[in-house]
Amino acid sequence: MAGRAIIGAGARRRRYAIDCCDPVDMPDQDLILHPYVLGLWLGDGSSIMNHISLHEEDAEIVGHLRACGVEAEFRLPHWRKGRLANVVIDPTFRMRREDGASLADCFRSRFVTRLRQLDVLDNKHVPLAYMRASRWQRLELVRGLMDSDGTITPDGKRCEFSNADRGLVDAMVDLLRGLGYKPAIYHGRSRRKVFGRDGRATTSAEYWRVSWTAYAEEPMFRLSRKRARMRSIESGRPWKSRRRRIVAIRPVPSVPVRCIEVDSPSHLFLCGKGWIPTHNTEAGNNWIGFVIHHAPGPMLAVQPTVELAKRNSRQRIDPLIDESPELRERVKPARSRDAGNTMLSKEFAGGILIMTGANSAVGLRSTPARYIFLDEVDAYPASADEEGDPVTLAEARSLTFAHRRKVFLVSTPTIRGLSRIEREFEASDQRRYFVPCPHCDAMQWLKFDRLRWQTGRPETAEYLCEGCERPIAEHHKTRMLERGEWRATATATDPLTVGYHLSALYSPVGWLSWARIARAHEAARGSDEAMRAFRNTILGETWMETGEAPDWQRLADRREAWTPGTVPERGLFLTAGADVQKDRIEVDVWAWGRGLESWLVDHLVLEGGPGDPACWQQLTDLLGRTWTHASGQRMTLARLAIDTGYETSAVYAWSRQVGFAQVAPVKGVEGFSRTSPVTGPTYVDATVAGKRLRRGARLWTVATSTFKAETYRFLRQDRPTREEQAAGALCPPGTIHLPDWADGEWLKQLTAEQLVTVRTKRGFARLEWQKLRERNEALDTRVYARAAAWILGADRWPEARGPIWKRSSGWRSRTGLSPVQRRHHPPQPERRRAGARCARAT
Ligand SMILES: [Zn+2]
Incomplete structure (x- = not known):
């Protein structure tokens, strides 16, 4: 029932995907109103009574409603606008006067009584009983919603549902996922009038669009004109829409x-x-x-x-x-x-x-x-x-x-030495779940290294008992779990602290099997990133980061030749990182492509330092400067991130003067955060021309360890040879391209630090970056430029979206995304697609 985890080890392209869940079956609910009728009313009905407005061509709705057990009447009111018609459900009580003066009876129909019982009158939402109804009932609800507010693209490929009511949109998405579909959500603002919940037009119309692939074999509509456009499953590629690509792997059982x-x-x-x-x-x-x-x-x-x-x-x-x-x-x-x-x-x-x-x-x-x-x-x-x-x-x-x-x-643990949950667990009594061996009854907790299988044949996975060394098969698990117990394996630093650890090896039969865990491990081999995900999410253990700096000589050998100061073809936007030193400001300009592939485009040293107005003027000039893309177009910096660690007030004053659309003052902090390596902006006081301005500047905080480790991981990555690239092989996501003009000093600066494990006074292991040499500006500016790319939302653009974004966001754009857009879409892995679409809408 849960999606099968497919961690495909494609030769160079890593692909993670799980199947969408199969349609979830639940028992039929005793519903007081047919789900189709409710769906239709939720979509287009008057929120307070039994009238539904629809297109005059859709008179057949009446037949569908009658089939669902309610009486309905189709009307073309003389006051109507355009081609709008009206359907009255359950018109038991008729309006007594043509002019509609006495509408009171409409509120007394049985249909309205039922709406009241469902608590949806003037409170449109999908009641819980309907959300948890049987599969066909939920499907009928979707059809009702789709016959009113749904459309199908002219090519019949995608079904779409648009609505201004966020609650209804969320319900629709839940329903579709529970039916095994993969809906994508897009957010937009319409200039046209959109009808709000109260049925009145609201002008600042915010709306959401849900889009998914469906086929005629399971129609999303009852209305024949919409239904007829749906394609057969034979003309599509259903496996594509049945699989969810994994963009981030986080919350899976550990405790x-x-x-x-x-x-x-x-x-x-x-x-x-x-x-x-x-x-x-x-x-x-x-x-x-x-x-x-x-x-x-x-x-x-x-x-x-x-x-x-x-x-x-x-x-x-x-x-x-x-x-x-x-x-x-x-x-x-x-x-x-x-x-x-x-x-x-x-x-x-x-x-x-x-x-x-x-x-x-x-x-x-x-x-x-x-x-x-x-x-x-x-x-x-x-x-x-x-x-x-x-x-x-x-x-x-x-x-x-x-x-x-x-x-x-x-928590699901992350990196050794940085993981909070691991630190806490190590200070606890470290309880593990002990289970008895079915052969010899030896009590033991399950460890991954006792899972054995023949190489290449994960289906042969068995667990070797610690006591008798005999193999334990998957089907023994149920009985073992029943007879298991939690046992402490350590003495807690604080006797009141209790810690529990559980890995996916304990998944009950029918969930994640040992064979699948073995398969996942085989698939993850050879990739640090996949192996980290495997350890974190399946074993519930931390990952030991290899923080060794790459060898600068090896990087020198891998430098590539392209015209200095130009942007290679796959580069989509530019960011810069600026490091303020006593006598100069160093700036590196990086181009970014899909999947965070990057190129060092320019390296500038502005002489003078923060005390020299001329130096700041050079930095200001840089904001207006352009670089030439391989296509011939000119590109400006989408964002420049500048370090505020040295001469903070001068940096704030300058940033305020040039504006925060193109400039992001950043502060580096120790620490590691994969989900939000950049936080902010926060508002900080600035002093401009001797005057103190409260909240006059903005400041982003960057957990620098995250990006340092990422940079080194990217640098260590293997890449296809020139011949393979010529034959069409792509560089893996994250590949860092260095130009042949990057000299030894710059490369040594880039590789100036290493991650080491130190013991704190309390005895905990902690990771720390240590400088191997004094100067490290190239690494710092890289981290800031990377943070700027994060601020622009690059981590939320799926790999494939590059070119479209490029077209519509317009190059020479000096601002990138507007801050307003980002505030609406804070980084959320699950919503990645929605965020991406909004990025395009800017
Ligand atoms: Zn045994």
Whole structure:
């Protein structure tokens, strides 16, 4: 039922994909209104009564409605505009007067009564019973929505659903995923009038478009004119639309606890974000339910970002409360007007649940809390709004509760020495789940190196018992798991700290099998990145970063020849990193292509330093300068990131003067964050011409370790030979191209640091970058230029989108994306496609 993980080891192109989930089957629900009828009304119905407006050609709708058990009447009102017609459902009570003066009866029809019972009147949404209905019921709901607000592209390839109501859009996406489709969501602003929830036109129209591939074999419509355009599955390539490409691998089990209770494991398994298997968070959410029900008190639940906290609230917490009567009666209903129940706070008798993100110091400081749930702590930024480690900030909120407090941390681990969860686990009593051998009863916890299979034949995977060395087969697992128990394997530094670790080797039969784990391991061989993902997500273990600097001599041998100061063909936009030194400012200009492939385009040393106005003038001039692309077009810098570590106020003053559209002042911090290596901007005070301006400048914070490690990883990558490239072989994503004019000094600067493991006073291993030589400007400017690419959203553009982006964003664009657009689409791996499309819309 969960998607099969396919980690394909294509020769050079790494491809990760999982199958979309098969349609989720649930029992038929006893629904008081046919789902098609509800869908049609949700799409085009008046939000307060039984009228649905539609195109005059679609009179056949009446027949469909009757087939669904409601009476319906087709009308062409004399007051109508254009070719709009009207369908009245269940017209038991007729309007008494032609002029419509007495509409009261419309509100009394049985249909309206049912809408009221469903609580959708003046509150359009898909009720939970419909979201969890059987497959055909959900499909009928989709058809209703599609017959009203849906279209199909003229070539019949893509179905599309547009709506201005975010709630309906989210519901549609959930429904489609549960039916096994792969919808993409695009956000836009329309200049045309769009009808809002109240049926009135709103001018600043924000809308969302959901698009997916479907075939005539499972029609998305009942309306014949739309249905007729659908293609047969034989004319398409269905496997493409049935697979999800993995863009980031993060939340997978590592520390679930035993108290998870569900009637069927499969429900839990898929009822997560976007129906993608995950259940770490679920343990914490169940704890939230327990607190509300049995042990009320103030509780703080922290996700990596505020945006994720909102999503978690909408997709997990709201259904959790809605679905359990015990919780529903304790939490104020979401629609009540007072502030007791909002997106990020839920009041209940004896307590309150506050949800926030680790990137918000304000949120973390908001309230004292007896219970603290910290989810995916390895994805937290190094610092929350400059105020320090988010975990420390959050934990400080519980100190007033002394011994009654409880803090729960969960995460998929990341990098050895930087992983918070690993640090915490090592300080705990390190419980592992011990299971008995079916042959000799020896109790043991499962380790990956005892999984054996014949090379190239992962299906032969078996587990070798530690006691008797006899092979244990997959089917023994069920019985072993039943008889297992948690045992501590260490003495905790703090006797009150309990830690649990569980890897995917324990997946119950029918989930991730040992054979698939073996296959995943074979596929990941030879690639650092894939092996890291395997260790982190399947074994729940940290990855040891090889932080060795690449050999500069080897880089020198790999330099390439192209005209100095020009941008090679695959380069799509330019960023620069500027490093301020006492007597000069060094600037490197990098071109970026698909998949973060990059080229060093220019290296400039502006003499004078921050005390010299002429030096700043040279930097200003640089913003207007252009470089020639291989196609002949001229390109300016999309963004220049400048270090604020030295002569901070001078940098702020200059940045303010030239504006923040093209310039990003950055501050490097120690630390590692794969999900949000750049945070901000925050507003900082600036002094311009002796005058202090409150919040006059912007500042981005860069976790430099992330980009240093990435740069070295990219530099170490193998690439096709010149002959292979001539034959059409592509460089792997991330390839760094260095020009032949890059001299030995520059290359030595680029490779000036290495990652070393040091022991802290408390005995924890910690990773640290150490300089191997004094000068390292080339590495610093590279990291800043890389951060600028991140700020522009490059990490969220799927590989394939390059050329389209290029065409519409217009070269010579000095600003790249507008800040407004980015604020609407903070980095979220799951929404990567949507973000990409918006980037194009700018
Ligand atoms: Zn044994």
